[in-house]
Amino acid sequence: SQQGEEDPQALSIQEGENATMNCSYKTSINNLQWYRQNSGRGLVHLILIRSNEREKHSGRLRVTLDTSKKSSSLLITASRAADTASYFCATPGTGGFKTIFGAGTRLFVKA
Amino acid sequence: DTAVSQTPKYLVTQMGNDKSIKCEQNLGHDTMYWYKQDSKKFLKIMFSYNNKELIINETVPNRFSPKSPDKAHLNLHINSLELGDSAVYFCASKEGGAHEKLFFGSGTQLSVL
Numbered sequence: 775s776q777q778g779e780e781d782p783q784a785l786s787i788q789e790g791e792n793a794t795m796n797c798s799y800k801t802s803i804n805n806l807q808w809y810r811q812n813s814g815r816g817l818v819h820l821i822l823i824r825s826n827e828r829e830k831h832s833g834r835l836r837v838t839l840d841t842s843k844k845s846s847s848l849l850i851t852a853s854r855a856a857d858t859a860s861y862f863c864a865t866p867g868t869g870g871f872k873t874i875f876g877a878g879t880r881l882f883v884k885a
Numbered sequence: 886d887t888a889v890s891q892t893p894k895y896l897v898t899q900m901g902n903d904k905s906i907k908c909e910q911n912l913g914h915d916t917m918y919w920y921k922q923d924s925k926k927f928l929k930i931m932f933s934y935n936n937k938e939l940i941i942n943e944t945v946p947n948r949f950s951p952k953s954p955d956k957a958h959l960n961l962h963i964n965s966l967e968l969g970d971s972a973v974y975f976c977a978s979k980e981g982g983a984h985e986k987l988f989f990g991s992g993t994q995l996s997v998l
Binding site for chain 1: 889916918920925926927928930933935940941975977985986987988989990991992
């Protein structure tokens with residue numbers, strides 16, 4: 775079953791603008807991950823935030839986690855054309871081995 | 886060196902045929918996965934092996950059979966291919982224990998005609 779749902783499904787912005795993507799999930803989690811997928815490629819891990827963290831930074835990426843609202847957001851600042859990709863949130867499934875992905879947000883950054 | 890490699894990258898075949906996709910990881914990870922990504926980009930887990938033992942088997946037709954000869958390899962064999970099997974199949978791996986980060990292969994685009 776799908777755990778995370780991203781919003782919006784698609785986002786088109788100009789280079790230099792910020793891009794914000796949201797993820798909502800249904801059950802309690804101990805961590806949440808964000809991945810990027812370039813066209814025709816596999817997913818690449820971007821960042822993991824644990825349930826006891828509220829915010830985490832990595833370069834131009836900022837991730838927040840609100841466990842009371844069961845939601846997370848990924849902010850990409852000063853976007854570049856190379857940021858054009860699909861972005862997925864992922865949460866643990868039962869048993870500790872399963873990682874469940876949302877449907878993704880397609881980001882298009884215009885040069 | 887590619888960390889998770891899968892072959893072939895493209896596979897075009899007729900309905901009813903049997904085909905295999907191979908995956909190898911050189912990261913020393915204990916756990917490997919097969920995911921299926923449909924045309925809407927939705928990624929669904931199919932199988933997982935931990936140290937050659939099957940630990941996840943989602944609701945997948947039994948025409949799909951994974952095989953793990955050792956913990957560095959996880960292959961996927963598909964019998965009697967159907968049109969609905971057309972998708973991109975991704976292999977992934979991760980370390981055991983509490984490590985959550987997945988490493989993905991570049992995918993195999995399967996087209997069933």
